[in-house]
Amino acid sequence: MKEQVEELFKECLSEATDEDLQIIKQLLEGVQRKCNRENGSIIGGIFAMDREMKDGHLEVSIPITPVTHNSLEIVHGGVTATLVDTAMGTLANMMLPEGYGAVTTNLNVHYLAPGVGEHLTAHAEIVHQGSKTIVVDGKVVNSDGKLVANSTGSFFIFKKKQ
Template sequence: MKEDLSRLLNECMEHATEEDLHSLRQLLTGMRKKQEDGGPLLGGVFAMEWENEEDTLTLTIPITPLTHNSLGIVHGGITATMVDTIMGTLANRALPSGYGAVTTNLNVHYLAPGTGGELTAKGQIIHHGTKTMVVEGKVLRSDGKVIAHSTGSFFIFKK
């Protein structure tokens, strides 16, 4: 397995553009981060940075070739992943020990293209029931423009 991966890596690097090398570095850095801190691979690969203030949780990622679609802007799936991640994290943080929440519905309204240096996701809990939660999220560009607005429903379960 390691020999196959080593050969593939060498072949990719042999024909790589600068953009390819940047993406490869980001992927490998994400893998290393996962190995070091045990967090999810997704967070490492997209270089997710978290900021937790008193009542606010934010998630920021750099816009890189790895986040682009074929039009050279952030892929909608990356934007959806950001709002699902911020909203799910908020939902789970609001629960007592021994409980978890999973997404049951996600609505994303794309409002503007994802361009610039980075994207930031923010969210807030709209409804916290005993079996479900509704959370609202938004993603902003570096210039402050909201590029997506989202709502999500989360099912609460005992672990």
């Protein structure tokens, strides 16, 4: 496997543009962030997600780079959805007692403006926490503070296997 990866890496580098090199660098840094446990998932590492708890709600930010772009050179809607789902799901899981987890059962994303600027930040806040589900409100803003997306998510609570 290592030899296949090395060969593919050499092929990619041989004809890479500056943008391609930037993308390769971000992907490798993402793997490194996951290995160093700076992010809990490869997605969090590749998108360079940073999180911060503020006044009872969670913020998760990512830089806008060619890795996040669609063919129109704005943030891909799926990246925006992943960002807000991550923020809402992380907050839902943080609210649970030891031994419990929560997974997304429903995600609604209303896109309001293109993802442009230096970074996107998702804000998540608990709307309702019951014994079986948690409902979370999410908003995504760009680096200028413009609202990019408004979201809600429902999360099913389950007991983790020991």
